[in-house]
Amino acid sequence: MPEIIFGAFLGFLAYFIVRAILTGIYTVDQNERAVITSFGRAERLGGTTLEDPISEMLTPEEKERYAYPQLRVIGPGGPYFKMPWQRVYKITVATQTLNIAFDPESAVANNNNQILEAVTKDQLNTGLTGQLRYTISERNLYATLFAVKNPIAHVMGYFVSILRERIANFDAPPMAVVTESAVPGGSAVEPAMVQGISINDLRKNLRELNEQMDTECASSDARYGIHLDAALITSIDPPPEVESALAAINTAHNQVSSDISVAQASADQRIVQSKRAVQIETLNAQAEVEPLNWLAAQLSDLRKNGPEALPLYLRNIRLALYAKASHVILEMKK
Numbered sequence: 124m125p126e127i128i129f130g131a132f133l134g135f136l137a138y139f140i141v142r143a144i145l146t147g148i149y150t151v152d153q154n155e156r157a158v159i160t161s162f163g164r165a166e167r168l169g170g171t172t173l174e175d176p177i178s179e180m181l182t183p184e185e186k187e188r189y190a191y192p193q194l195r196v197i198g199p200g201g202p203y204f205k206m207p208w209q210r211v212y213k214i215t216v217a218t219q220t221l222n223i224a225f226d227p228e229s230a231v232a233n234n235n236n237q238i239l240e241a242v243t244k245d246q247l248n249t250g251l252t253g254q255l256r257y258t259i260s261e262r263n264l265y266a267t268l269f270a271v272k273n274p275i276a277h278v279m280g281y282f283v284s285i286l287r288e289r290i291a292n293f294d295a296p297p298m299a300v301v302t303e304s305a306v307p308g309g310s311a312v313e314p315a316m317v318q319g320i321s322i323n324d325l326r327k328n329l330r331e332l333n334e335q336m337d338t339e340c341a342s343s344d345a346r347y348g349i350h351l352d353a354a355l356i357t358s359i360d361p362p363p364e365v366e367s368a369l370a371a372i373n374t375a376h377n378q379v380s381s382d383i384s385v386a387q388a389s390a391d392q393r394i395v396q397s398k399r400a401v402q403i404e405t406l407n408a409q410a411e412v413e414p415l416n417w418l419a420a421q422l423s424d425l426r427k428n429g430p431e432a433l434p435l436y437l438r439n440i441r442l443a444l445y446a447k448a449s450h451v452i453l454e455m456k457k
Contacts, residue, residue, distance in 0.1 A: 150201030154217040156261055157197040158268060160210050165269065166195040172263050172345055180342035189345050191265040212268050216259045218352060223253045223286070227276045238360075239283065241290040243325065249290070253356035255282060257349050266348030274347045281346070282354070285339045289332060293325055325359050332356060 151157045158165050171190045172178050181189060197203065205211055224233035233239050238250040257278065259267055267274050325332065336354040344350045425432045 147205050147207065148202045149205065149211050150203065151197055151199050151213065153199045154215050155199065155213050156216050156259075156264065157203075157214075158194050158212045158264055159197065159205060160212065161206075162208055163210075165192075165212075165265065168193045168195055172266075175262055175345075177260065177262055177344040181345050185342070185346070189266070191263060191270055191348075193262075194265050196261055196264060214259055214264065214267060216261055218256055218258050221255045221257070221275075221279070223251060223255050223282070223354070223356065225255075225279060227273060227279060239286070241287045243290055244293060247361055249325075250360040251286070251290075251356055252358050252360075253354070255279075255354050256352040258352060260344045260348045260350045263344055263348035266346070268348075271347050274349055277347050278343055278349045278351070281343065282336075282340060282351070286336060286354075286356075289335055289339070290325065293328075293332065329356055329359070 149157075160166070170193050172193065173186055173190050175193075178186060178189070222236060224239040225236045226232035230236065234250075238252055241249055241251055243249055271277050333354055333356055336356075337351070340351045340354065422433070422436075425436050
C-alpha cells in the first residue's frame, strides 16, 4: 500500500513538472502583447475604458454599451511563467492592411472581396477599391480578445456602413471657376456654379473623403479595440454603361471652364488697357495746359510791376517774332 501511494505521488510530481514547469514558460515577441486569465477571468487593473481618452469620441448612449475593463498587458520579453490554471492570450499589434472590399465571413461577397459597391447621391452604382490599415489597440485588449467574437468582421461592417453613407450623401465643396478679377482693386467674381454629377465630385475630392472617413472611424478603438490608422480609397469606377457619358460631361465641363477663364482674362486685359489709355491722354492734356498756366502767371507778375511793363513785354515779343518771320504785313492807318 505505501508503494502505491508513493508511486501516485511520483506520478503527480512528474505531471506537475511537465505541466506546470515545462509548459508554463512562455515568451512574448516584439510585435505581440499578451493577457493572462486565471480560471477564465483576465487579470484586471481596475477602472474601465471610459476613463481613457480613446472613449472621447463615443456618444453618451455608446458609453453605456462600450465600457470595458482595463487589463494587465504583458509586453514583449520573457521568459514568463504561468500556473497550470492560467491561460495566455497573445495578439499581434503590428500594422496590418486589408482591402476595403474584404468580408471575413464570406469569400464571394463584394465581387470575391475585390470591389466594394456603393450608391452615389445621383443613384449611380459605383465600384470602390482601396486599402484599410489597422492595428490592435493595446489600451482596449478586452474588447478584441473577449467582448467581440470576430472584431475584424465588426470593424469592416462598421467601416463599410460609414463609407456607403458618406458616398450616398457626399457634397463637394463649392468651387468657383474664376475667383478674383485681374484688374487692380477689382472685386471678386462670382460666376454661376456648374453642378457636376456626384461621381465626378467624388473623384476630385478623394482626399477629403479619406479624411472624413478617418474622423468618422475614430471611435473604433473604444468600440472594438481596433485602431484604424488610415482609409485610402484609390479609385471610384462608374458602371460601364455611363462611363462614356461621364467622360463627355467632364470634357464639356472642362471646356466651359476654359472658355470662361479665357473670356474673363480678355475682359480684364481690355479694362487695363482702357485705363492706361485714359491715363496717357490725361497726362498729355496736363502737358498742354501747363505752359498756358505758366504764361498766365508770368503776365500777372508783369502787370504788378506797373502799367508800362506789359506793353514793353509785348513789344519785345513782337521783335522776336519779326526776327523769325520772312514777310511782315503791317496795317497802315489812314
